Amino acid sequence: MVNLTFDRVSKKYKIYTEPQEQKSRSSLVNKLRALRGHSREFWALKDISFTVERGEALGIIGLNGAGKSTILKLLYNITTPSKGEIRIRGKLSALIEVSSGFHPELTGRENVYLNGSLLGMTRREIRNKLDSIVEFSGVGAFIDSPVKRYSSGMYLRLGFAIAAHLDPDILLLDEVLAVGDAAFQAKCIKRIAQLRNEGTTIVFVSHNLGAVESLCDRTLLIKEGQIYKSGATRDVISAYEDLLLRLSPTARAMAESSASPAAEIVSINLFNSQGSRTTMFATGEAMSIQVELMVHRPIKDAVVEVYFNSVFGNLHTHFSTETGNRIDLEPGPMLVEFSCPEITLEVAAFDVEGSIRQRGTSIGDFIDRKHGAVLNVGRGKPVHGVFYTPHEWKVLNRDGPSC
C-alpha cells in the first residue's frame, strides 16, 4: 500500500532582487520598484515524482541547496507546491527538535504541553504520555523548574523527547542524530528502530551517510531540484560519493558566474594522514585541507579561510591564514594547504566552505566564498561536551615528580 506520493511536484521560490539598472538614489523608490515585480524565479524542485510504500524507510540525500529541505517542508505542509500534488495517507509527524520554541519562564511541564500541542497532540494525549516524555528526556525532577535553569543538553533532550512521542504513521527525520550526547543519540536511534519495527513509514533526510545506510532500504539522491539517482541505498550512496569527489567547480562553473571577482575558490579537498583524498574522518584524526584558488587580479594582503558549518548552518570552527605571514596574490593558480593534527569536532557532518578576503575587511566582505566539500566526522576520540580537546596524560608518583 502506498503511504506517500509525490506526483510531478515542483516548487518555485521568488527571490526579490533590487533593480540593477535604473537604480535611483531614493531607497524608497527602489523598494517600491521591487514591489512591482523585480523578482527572480528559482525552481527549488523540478517535477519530482516518487512513492513510499507503507513500512518502507526512504533516505533522501544530496548536497546543500539541492532541494532536500524543500521536500521536507512540503511534506510537513509548512509550504505548498507550485505545481503537482502530494498525497499522504495517515498521520505524518516530524521528529524535529522543538526546544527553540520553549519559553524560558515556563516550567518543563508547561513547555511540554505548549510544544506538544504545537506538534498537534491533544491535551489528553500529552497527559497520558507525560511520564514517558520526562523519562525519555532524563530531566527528572527538573520538569517542574523553569526551563531557563536547564543545561543546554537538558533543553535539547526535552525538546526532542516530545517529538519522539508523536506515534505517527509516517515519520520525517531530519539530521536528528546530531542532537545530544552519545547516550541520548543511542536512545533516539532505539526509538526510531522501534517505530520502524512497528511498521511506521520513515522519510529520512540527512548528510550522515552512515545513518542513512543503516536505516533506509531505498534512497533518493537529489541534485539541483531533480532526482539524480534512486534505488538501493548502497548504490545511491556510492553515486553520491562519486558526485562529492567530482565536486571541484571547474572552468564551466567559472564561465557561468556572471560577475568576475579578483580571485575564485576552485576546489576544496580533504586528505587524511595517508595523503588520500576522502570525506570520512574521525574525531582526533589528522586532516589536511587543500584550497585551490584561481587569482585573476593581484590582491594585496589576502586571507584564505575555511569554515566548518553544521548542517543547520551554524559555524563550528574555522581555519585561517590571518594569523601568519602576509600573502600577496599574483594572477594565476594557487594552492593553500591547511593541516590539522587532530580534528576536535564532534560526530556529525559538516559543510566545508572556503573563502578569500582581504585582511582588515570584516568577515562577510568576501572576494569569493564557496561551498566546497562535506566533512563527515565519525566516532573516534570520545567527545563529552561540545568538542574534543587534544590532551595527553601520565601517572605521577604520589610523592611528586621524581627526577
Place this chain on the structure above:
Amino acid sequence: MSTSETIGNEPAARLSIITAPSLSAAKLVRDLAKLGQYRDLLYTLSVHRIKVRYKQSVLGGLWAFIQPVSLMLMFTFIFSYVARIPSEGVPYAIFVYTALLPWNYFSSSVANATGSLVNHAQFVTKVYFPREILPATYVIAALFDFVVASTILAGLMMYYQVRLTIYALYVVPIILILTCFALAMSLFLSATQVRFRDIGVAVPLLLQLWLFATPIIYPLSSVPLRFRSIYNLNPMVAIIESFRQVVLRGAEPDYWSLTMAAIVSVVFLFLSYVYFKHLETTMADII
C-alpha cells in the same frame, strides 16, 4: 491545502492532499475543520500568554488593571481639571473608564497580534499548525484582561451609585461584535506584516489616532452633526457608544448602528480569514 476523507477498508488512515494554493469554498471548510482539530493548541497557547505575563513581571496580573486605570486617571485629570470636556452629567472618571475598557480590549488585541507571526517565526518555519491560532491567542488573552479590568468598572459603578438595568445584558452581543472586529483586524494586520514589516511600526500610530477618532474621551453628542456621516464609518464608534449606552446610561443601544457594526465586523472577519489563509501557504517562504 489538505483534505480528510475516510478510506473504505482503512478507517484510521486519513488521506491528505497537498496542492498549489487555490481559492474555493471547499478549502475554506477544510481550513475550518483543521482549526477544529487544533483547538487544544488554541487553548494551551492562550493560557500560556496569560501565564507568561504573570510569571515574567513583578506586578503580573495587576497590569490588566494598571493600564486602563492609569489612562482613566490621566484623562480624568486633563479633561475635568485642565480642559473641561462634557461627560453628560456622570462623573468623568466613570464616563471615560466605561469606554476605555472595551477600547483597551481592542487596542491590545490588535497591537499584540500584529507581530504574532513574525515573532514566532521559529514556529512558523518549523511546524505546521493553523497559523490563525497565533493572532487569535492574543485576542483571547486581551479578552481575559478585559474581564479582569471590568471589576474596576463594577467598583466605580458602586462608588458613584450607577444602577445597572436589564439593558446591561446587551454587553454580551456588543463584546461578541467587538471580538469579531478585533480578530478581523488582527488576522489582516498580522498576515500583512509578514511581507511588509512597516505594519509593525504603523500600528501603534494607527491605534493612537483611532483612539481620538472614537467617542472615548469625549461624548458622541459633542461631535458636530455635519461630520457624523464620516465619523460613523468607524465601526468602533457604534461599538463603544453602545457599550457606554447600555452600561452607564442603562438605556437601549442604537439598534441600527449596532447592526451595521455587526455586519461590517462579520464581513470583515470573513474576508480577513480568507486573505490570511491564502497568504498562509507561502508565509514560511518569506517570513
